Amino acid sequence: xxxxxxxxxxxxxxxxxxxxxxxxxxxxxxxxxxxxxxxxxxxxxxxxxxxxxxxxxxxxxxxxxxxxxxxxxxxxxxxxxxxxxxxxxxxxxxxxxxxxxxxxxxxxxxxxxxxxxxxxxxxxxxxxxxxxxxxxxxxxxxxxxxxxxxxxxxxxxxxxxxxxxxxxxxxxxxxxxxxxxxxxxxxxxxxxxxxxxxxxxxxxxxxxxxxxxxxxxxxxxxxxxxxxxxxxxxxxxxxxxxxxxxxxxxxxxxxxxxxxxxxxxxxxxxxxxxxxxx
Amino acid sequence: xxxxxxxxxxxxxxxxxxxxxxxxxxxxxxxxxxxxxxxxxxxxxxxxxxxxxxxxxxxxxxxxxxxxxxxxxxxxxxxxxxxxxxxxxxxxxxxxxxxxxxxxxxxxxxxxxxxxxxxxxxxxxxxxxxxxxxxxxxxxxxxxxxxxxxxxxxxxxxxxxxxxxxxxxxxxxxxxxxxxxxxxxxxxxxxxxxxxxxxxxxxxxxxxxxxxxxxxxxxxxxxxxxxxxxxxxxxxxxxxxxxxxxxxxxxxxxxxxxxxxxxxxxxxxxx
Numbered sequence: 001x002x003x004x005x006x007x008x009x010x011x012x013x014x015x016x017x018x019x020x021x022x023x024x025x026x027x028x029x030x031x032x033x034x035x036x037x038x039x040x041x042x043x044x045x046x047x048x049x050x051x052x053x054x055x056x057x058x059x060x061x062x063x064x065x066x067x068x069x070x071x072x073x074x075x076x077x078x079x080x081x082x083x084x085x086x087x088x089x090x091x092x093x094x095x096x097x098x099x100x101x102x103x104x105x106x107x108x109x110x111x112x113x114x115x116x117x118x119x120x121x122x123x124x125x126x127x128x129x130x131x132x133x134x135x136x137x138x139x140x141x142x143x144x145x146x147x148x149x150x151x152x153x154x155x156x157x158x159x160x161x162x163x164x165x166x167x168x169x170x171x172x173x174x175x176x177x178x179x180x181x182x183x184x185x186x187x188x189x190x191x192x193x194x195x196x197x198x199x200x201x202x203x204x205x206x207x208x209x210x211x212x213x214x215x216x217x218x219x220x221x222x223x224x225x226x227x228x229x230x231x232x233x234x235x236x237x238x239x240x241x242x243x244x245x246x247x248x249x250x251x252x253x254x255x256x257x258x259x260x261x262x263x264x265x266x267x268x269x270x271x272x273x274x275x276x277x278x
Numbered sequence: 279x280x281x282x283x284x285x286x287x288x289x290x291x292x293x294x295x296x297x298x299x300x301x302x303x304x305x306x307x308x309x310x311x312x313x314x315x316x317x318x319x320x321x322x323x324x325x326x327x328x329x330x331x332x333x334x335x336x337x338x339x340x341x342x343x344x345x346x347x348x349x350x351x352x353x354x355x356x357x358x359x360x361x362x363x364x365x366x367x368x369x370x371x372x373x374x375x376x377x378x379x380x381x382x383x384x385x386x387x388x389x390x391x392x393x394x395x396x397x398x399x400x401x402x403x404x405x406x407x408x409x410x411x412x413x414x415x416x417x418x419x420x421x422x423x424x425x426x427x428x429x430x431x432x433x434x435x436x437x438x439x440x441x442x443x444x445x446x447x448x449x450x451x452x453x454x455x456x457x458x459x460x461x462x463x464x465x466x467x468x469x470x471x472x473x474x475x476x477x478x479x480x481x482x483x484x485x486x487x488x489x490x491x492x493x494x495x496x497x498x499x500x501x502x503x504x505x506x507x508x509x510x511x512x513x514x515x516x517x518x519x520x521x522x523x524x525x526x527x528x529x530x531x532x533x534x535x536x537x538x539x540x541x542x543x544x545x546x547x548x549x
Contacts (some may be wrong), residue, residue, distance in 0.1 A: 062424060103417075
């Protein structure tokens with residue numbers, strides 16, 4: 001328990017302080033500091049290669065950071081044992097970009113899997129709970145189908161049902177609108193809002209879809225080349241006059257700014273970022 | 279833009295050899311870790327409220343063992359008859375064809391039955407395991423297991439390893455029986471030896487050690503097939519094409535490992 005909790009203040013469900021990560025020799029996240037408050041929907045935005053999906057993997061504890069701290073539900077991910085991180089993950093839900101449903105199981109079995117693995121409930125109770133979650137995501141009656149028999153939007157809904165089957169305190173969503181038409185995408189946004197309102201959980205959504213972000217976000221974090229460019233509400237974001245934020249909001253391509261030496265290095269194939277071969 | 283490599287050719291060659299060696303050592307290390315972790319979950323999973331599910335083990339047993347019975351039966355019978363034909367042909371030169379049962383019984387139980395069973399299981403189940411794990415990795419299903427608090431090694435690897443350890447030796451016993459029976463039919467047809475007399479000779483020739491020699495090898499083959507399949511599947515990159523590559527790689531590596539291990543085992547145990 002942290003000092004904040006000790007004096008009666010409730011910690012934020014997610015707190016990231018000065019997070020630095022590497023992929024091989026390349027630095028991906030360059031000192032990211034952010035938090036997610038209780039019951040809020042935090043949208044993490046940024047262009048391709050900005051580091052938003054990387055940030056999500058670190059928040060989920062799938063990778064170990066080079067430096068900095070990540071606290072999820074009050075626990076420092078860097079200091080947790082395997083057993084502790086497994087216990088923590090039971091309080092987290094994740095909806096992956098492609099759904100990540102297990103293709104050898106029916107929709108119902110996919111949704112019941114966390115219950116089957118982590119509880120002693122009998123099968124009929126698990127089936128009832130799965131049906132309730134399927135109703136929440138408007139997929140009632142689909143529990144007997146295989147994932148291959150569902151459309152893209154339905155797969156994402158089923159993934160949401162599985163993500164919330166254990167009633168998590170925090171839900172992470174990776175690109176929920178990716179690959180969907182605007183109508184289905186908008187319906188998924190409504191679902192995210194409904195889940196938050198019904199279950200009171202904090203939700204972190206990683207996306208590059210502006211309309212979706214503006215519709216659901218309580219606050220927005222904008223990442224750019226591994227650094228935080230902005231954290232605030234949607235209204236505050238719209239008022240920003242930073243050129244890179246304006247480019248993102250107006251869907252303008254970012255001009256690639258490199259100095260002369262870097263340009264020459266690239267021309268001769270000696271890219272310092274990827275290690276020069278002598 | 280890709281970096282231009284200006285080093286002399288020998289340096290580039292040495293660099294490639296060094297990287298490939300390190301990658302190979304890493305893969306062997308990963309395999310060792312997977313075996314250790316699988317044993318851990320098999321033994322201590324129940325205490326940590328994460329048992330290896332018997333339902334998953336039975337599914338794997340069906341895939342690795344039961345569904346392989348028809349093809350293994352056909353190949354074992356073919357190998358038995360082939361050994362009888364070649365044995366009789368070779369021994370006829372010395373007028374000793376009546377001794378063919380010695381060669382058949384020993385070579386089937388000690389060598390051919392475990393080898394052909396291992397190669398077939400590698401082709402059927404090692405490839406299937408690599409493809410399954412590879413596809414799951416690409417579809418983020420492995421990550422999904424992790425974030426649900428379900429240990430992927432416990433959920434995916436341990437059942438496959440345990441099932442292989444049970445089923446490959448069992449299939450080897452089946453291969454022994456089918457190959458010996460088929461060889462007996464041919465010996466009866468060619469030399470006029472009755473099946474009862476043939477069985478008597480086989481029982482006289484074989485010792486428990488001979489059978490255990492074959493079964494011991496098949497247990498090692500089982501571990502190799504399962505772990506090589508998983509290590510290759512887990513190393514997949516690049517979508518569906520990557521899955522195809524690791525699947526092929528898993529089969530080639532498994533068969534190579536089986537043949538080399540067979541030779542080493544025979545050298546160590548027989549001499």
